[in-house]
Amino acid sequence: MITPTAIRRTADAGTQRSNPAKIYVTEARHEFLKLIRIPIFAVSTIALPVMFYVLFGLAFGGGEDGGVGEDGGVGVTTYMMATYGTFGVIGAALFGFGVSVALERGQGWMRLKRVSPMPPQAYFVAKVVMAVTVSAMIIGALFILGATLGGVRMPAAQWISLGLVLLLGALPFAAMGLAFGYLVGPNSAPAMLNLFYLPMAFASGLWIPIHQLPAFVQGIAPALPPYHFAQLALGTVGAAEGGSQALHAVVLLTFTALFLAVAAWGFRRDEGRTYG
Amino acid sequence: MQQTRRPVSPGHEPAVLAELLGASKQFGHGLAAVQAVQGLDLEVRSGELLAVLGPNGAGKSTAIGMLTGLAAPTSGRARLFGCDPRDVRARRRMGVMLQASGVPETLRVRELLTEFRGYYPAPLPMAQVVRAAGLDGLESRMFGELSGGQQRRVLFGIALAGDPELLVFDEPTTGLDVEARRGLWATLRDLARSGRGVVLTTHYLEEADALADRIVVIDRGIVIAQGRPAEIKARVPGRRVRAQTSVSLVVASQWPGVVRASREGPWLELLAGSAEPILRALLDLDPLVSEVTVTEPSLEEAFLALTSDMEAAR
CATH class of the missing domain: 3.30.70.100 (Alpha-Beta Plaits)
Structure with a gap:
């Protein structure tokens, strides 16, 4: 029961100011807590890529010399650290954004946020921070496994550049998730995303190296954003398929712009929606 | 046709906090177009409790949506503290409780209140929000673990969190039992008495009568009557x-x-x-x-x- 307490206006009203930096920090922290407390999210986005790396990267291609290939090229554990890193980051960005936006649109949480004085950017910035944080956790786990069990040996500069490329790769896929969040309903969002995510990951060579895939799959890979992301990540460890790294970056940026345009359209469409 | 009633003393008129001026809202286009609200005039002053009364589908939520900047009027204007309702400066002075808000179930009550308190320049102290919304002892619970009534109280607390001058409640008592409803009424009266402006929508004449200083009756998107509760009741059979x-x-x-x-x-x-x-x-x-x-x-x-x-x- 709501107690009829006398509510007085605080005497110092108007003298304090809300702290914008604090809003962003709180928002990002809650965004992270909100998702990490959902077991299915934590398990499928963090544990799955790590487990795949252990099974396919370490168990099959592992061993003492897994970090270095037989012909002096890149070993399986190094190669797959890049591709499963790509897979993990895409999952975190896609699901962290897509499912939560679809849910929060459908349930009206976003409307409550929109009538509040929250800066609208804070909502999206918080989700980006969350996606990057979860990505960092996945990358960290893969790096530790790679360096210890996988015997991956690289110069520090390569570790850093691979880590950075993987982290930055969260952005295009966050945009993709956002676009999805505006296109699909709250109930179908997880299923729809998986329907795109898993085949796309396979066809882009995130599970099995692209050169081992059937020719026709190799043919469609360049049309898929994860392929370009994976090639950028592989490029940092000297295992890219060839083709210009700059071109991969441009393709990803173009996809990002496209996804953001779709999301912006969805955002505006929501403004005119029936509210009963 | 209708005349707005204003206090007689012109020098001490309470400030208009929010208003709709001939606001219309149409959803969809062409043949599928639905006119949700037509030419609605509405104003809320400080210290006043305004009830928007109407049956389901009358356009109450649409009116609230325009007032709070969720939906822009197709024609006419909505003003919040003299600004566009989407202006953050105006929204810092308003607290809102919407009809259905799916709050993330894995956030704790304290976290939710902290989040919204943080948006405002001079929020109500946490202890006061918790007490006023009747959330004592529930601060560490996750939203998803609460009962329906407790969840409504969290939403009420969120509306109060910023210590706003204007409070907007869309059907605040729907789904509450009689006792909780009476408790909420008392709190709403206190809020208006403290000098805040309060707008609420309801489809209970009894509720509007018990609470409001002024009632606006809308049906099928138009105002069909407005006035003090006694005046409205005299006209309603x-x-x-x-x-x-x-x-x-x-x-x-x-x-x-x-x-x-x-x-x-x-x-x-x-x-x-x-x-x-x-x-x-x-x-x-x-x-x-x-x-x-x-x-x-x-x-x-x-x-x-x-x-x-x-x-x-x-």
Whole structure:
């Protein structure tokens, strides 16, 4: 029961100011807590890529010399650290954004946020921070496994550049998730995303190296954003398929712009929606 | 047609906090277009509790949506503290409780309140929010673990969190039991008495009557009546009298308080403010009257009477 307490206006009203930096920090922290407390999210986005790396990267291609290939090229554990890193980051960005936006649109949480004085950017910035944080956790786990069990040996500069490329790769896929969040309903969002995510990951060579895939799959890979992301990540460890790294970056940026345009359209469409 | 009632002392008029000026909202285009609200005028002043009363689908939530900047009017204007309602500066002075808000279930009550308190320049102290919303002892619970009534209270707490000058509640008592409803009424009255402006929507005449300083009745997107609760109640028929009688429709329509009269075979049906004068007249004129029943008309019927009233006056 709501107690009829006398509510007085605080005497110092108007003298304090809300702290914008604090809003962003709180928002990002809650965004992270909100998702990490959902077991299915934590398990499928963090544990799955790590487990795949252990099974396919370490168990099959592992061993003492897994970090270095037989012909002096890149070993399986190094190669797959890049591709499963790509897979993990895409999952975190896609699901962290897509499912939560679809849910929060459908349930009206976003409307409550929109009538509040929250800066609208804070909502999206918080989700980006969350996606990057979860990505960092996945990358960290893969790096530790790679360096210890996988015997991956690289110069520090390569570790850093691979880590950075993987982290930055969260952005295009966050945009993709956002676009999805505006296109699909709250109930179908997880299923729809998986329907795109898993085949796309396979066809882009995130599970099995692209050169081992059937020719026709190799043919469609360049049309898929994860392929370009994976090639950028592989490029940092000297295992890219060839083709210009700059071109991969441009393709990803173009996809990002496209996804953001779709999301912006969805955002505006929501403004005119029936509210009963 | 309608006149807005304002306090008589012009020098001390309370400030207008939010207003709709001839606001219309249309959803969809072409043949599928639905006119949700048409030419709505609405204003809320500080220290005033305004009830927007209407049946389901009357356009109440649409009106709230325009007032809070969720949806821009198709034509007309919405002003919040003199600004566009989407202006953050205006929103810092308003707290809102919407009808259905799916709050993330894995956030704790304290986290939710902290989040919203952080948006405002001078929020209400946490302890006061918790006390006013009746959330003592629930601060560490996750939203998903709460009962329906407790969840509504969290949403109420979120509206209060910023210590705003204007509070907007869309059907705040829906789904609450009688006791919780009474408690909420007391809190709402306190809020208005403390100088804040309060707007609430409801489809209960009883609720609007018990709480509001002013009631705006809307139906099918237009204002059909507005005024102080006593004025509205006087215009809304409180009783339906039904009887088998030979009294003619023309005669019965002239009786005091009769808003609507209809005949169906031997049955005469009257909607009126109160039943007693009708019964007296009925028994006087027709000693053979039989099968008399007195019932309370539904709010829908009451609104219909108001609508036809207005159409007749045109």
